[in-house]
Amino acid sequence: MSQTQYDTLVSARWIITVEQDGEVLENHAIAIKDGQIAAIIPANQCAAISANEKLELGNHVLMPGLINLHGHSAMTLLRGLADDKALMDWLNNHIWPAEGKHVQDDFVFDGSCLAMAEMIRGGTTTINDMYFYHAAMGRAGLASGMRTFVGCSILEFPTNYASNADEYISKGMAERSEFLGEELITFTLAPHAPYTVSDATFRKVVDLAEREDMRIHCHIHETADEVNNSVKELQQRPLARLQQLGLLSPRLIAAHMVHLNAEEIDIVARHGVAVAHNPASNMKLASGIAPVQQLLAAGVAVGIGTDGAASNNKLDMMAETRLAALLAKVGTLDPTAVPAATAIRMATLNGARALGIADKVGSVKVGKQADLIAIDLSALETAPAFDPVSHVVYAAGREQVSHVWVKGRCLLNARQLQTMDEVALKARGEDWRNRILAR
Ligand SMILES: CSC[C@H]1O[C@@H](n2cnc3c(O)ncnc32)[C@H](O)[C@@H]1O
Numbered sequence: 341m342s343q344t345q346y347d348t349l350v351s352a353r354w355i356i357t358v359e360q361d362g363e364v365l366e367n368h369a370i371a372i373k374d375g376q377i378a379a380i381i382p383a384n385q386c387a388a389i390s391a392n393e394k395l396e397l398g399n400h401v402l403m404p405g406l407i408n409l410h411g412h413s414a415m416t417l418l419r420g421l422a423d424d425k426a427l428m429d430w431l432n433n434h435i436w437p438a439e440g441k442h443v444q445d446d447f448v449f450d451g452s453c454l455a456m457a458e459m460i461r462g463g464t465t466t467i468n469d470m471y472f473y474h475a476a477m478g479r480a481g482l483a484s485g486m487r488t489f490v491g492c493s494i495l496e497f498p499t500n501y502a503s504n505a506d507e508y509i510s511k512g513m514a515e516r517s518e519f520l521g522e523e524l525i526t527f528t529l530a531p532h533a534p535y536t537v538s539d540a541t542f543r544k545v546v547d548l549a550e551r552e553d554m555r556i557h558c559h560i561h562e563t564a565d566e567v568n569n570s571v572k573e574l575q576q577r578p579l580a581r582l583q584q585l586g587l588l589s590p591r592l593i594a595a596h597m598v599h600l601n602a603e604e605i606d607i608v609a610r611h612g613v614a615v616a617h618n619p620a621s622n623m624k625l626a627s628g629i630a631p632v633q634q635l636l637a638a639g640v641a642v643g644i645g646t647d648g649a650a651s652n653n654k655l656d657m658m659a660e661t662r663l664a665a666l667l668a669k670v671g672t673l674d675p676t677a678v679p680a681a682t683a684i685r686m687a688t689l690n691g692a693r694a695l696g697i698a699d700k701v702g703s704v705k706v707g708k709q710a711d712l713i714a715i716d717l718s719a720l721e722t723a724p725a726f727d728p729v730s731h732v733v734y735a736a737g738r739e740q741v742s743h744v745w746v747k748g749r750c751l752l753n754a755r756q757l758q759t760m761d762e763v764a765l766k767a768r769g770e771d772w773r774n775r776i777l778a779r
């Protein structure tokens with residue numbers, strides 16, 4: 341019988357599978373063929389295996405790629421423009437005026453490329469985004485090789501991109517049609533928030549999502565003001581309104597969900613809504629602490645996101661995963677809340693569940709696509725290594741991510757970007773800085 345010829349065989353001291361919480365395989369290799377995890381093999385059997393490329397990584401962890409469940413990639417170009425503000429001051433008085441001056445197709449392409457390079461260097465393989473000029477975002481996704489969920493933004497008010505909700509929808513859907521054959525690019529519908537989208541538009545979004553089988557991505561219950569204003573103006577909390585409008589379903593990825601009572605947590609769980617937790621953005625905008633432990637206990641798929649670089653100001657999923665574990669402990673005064681293995685599951689498999697791709701990615705399992713990362717734990721900062729699960733969450737940093745693969749394609753090799761030109765990206769960022777300062 342002829343022996344299988346694998347494309348890549350990568351061995352490491354540890355594999356965190358995420359198949360079961362905390363499961364670690366020691367001294368194993370992952371064999372990749374045609375973009376898939378074809379086999380998981382004990383390292384002592386690797387000599388007999390045929391592969392086009394054999395990579396022996398030593399003191400590294402191999403694990404599923406990180407899934408950034410909520411972002412606005414192009415906002416890298418607005419990083420640091422307005423810090424230390426509350427959400428509505430930040431949006432109304434700083435970010436929306438800046439977006440009105442600068443956001444066009446080329447802004448979105450350049451900002452998204454910069455974001456994707458940063459995310460790849462930090463071990464992120466999938467981004468669930470929402471912004472404007474979606475074809476530019478899709479092109480950035482293709483250029484980077486990342487698995488990209490492009491959210492078609494929908495608001496009632498005009499921006500450079502569109503003048504009313506119907507136009508946002510029709511332009512977004514037209515841009516989506518350019519990418520229908522691209523396996524790594526998926527469009528979602530992204531009504532911005534309950535305070536910027538009307539009932540009629542939410543109803544259209546629900547119908548369209550069902551007809552086209554699309555995910556819905558929306559900021560919900562981000563601040564106490566959002567909830568209180570809705571009660572004042574509509575005599576209803578936003579989540580109750582969205583429930584009435586038919587928005588609550590497994591299609592929905594609700595970003596933030598900071599201010600929830602016990603009844604709302606139950607409703608979210610019963611409707612199968614997924615939640616994107618954004619610890620750094622919630623802390624920086626002083627939005628609050630999301631009830632992550634309670635949501636997880638209710639069975640909700642809680643993933644982790646960075647939000648945009650203008651409110652974070654990093655796109656660092658390893659830092660975000662650490663913050664998710666730490667903030668849960670502060671929020672509940674319970675040191676056992678969100679242990680390291682749970683935080684890793686949130687950043688990987690839960691994100692995949694939220695996006696409806698857990699059959700394809702999110703854990704190291706034969707038959708899944710090879711969206712994988714390697715983290716080098718041989719640094720002084722991670723010595724000694726008793727438990728790789730603990731180190732990945734609490735001790736290692738994104739600078740220790742050495743390799744990244746999406747569907748078996750290497751996007752980062754020994755910290756070198758393979759699909760993007762780091763020098764050119766920095767130069768484009770600097771061009772934008774000069775343009776923004778000049779306007
Ligand atoms: C329509 S999606 C893009 C839109 O959202 C704005 N935005 C970025 N971060 C947040 C946030 O945390 N809450 C609400 N809105 C946010 C962004 O600036 C774009 O205008």
Ligand SMILES: [Zn+2]
Pocket residue numbers: 410411412559595647648
């Ligand atoms: Zn956001």
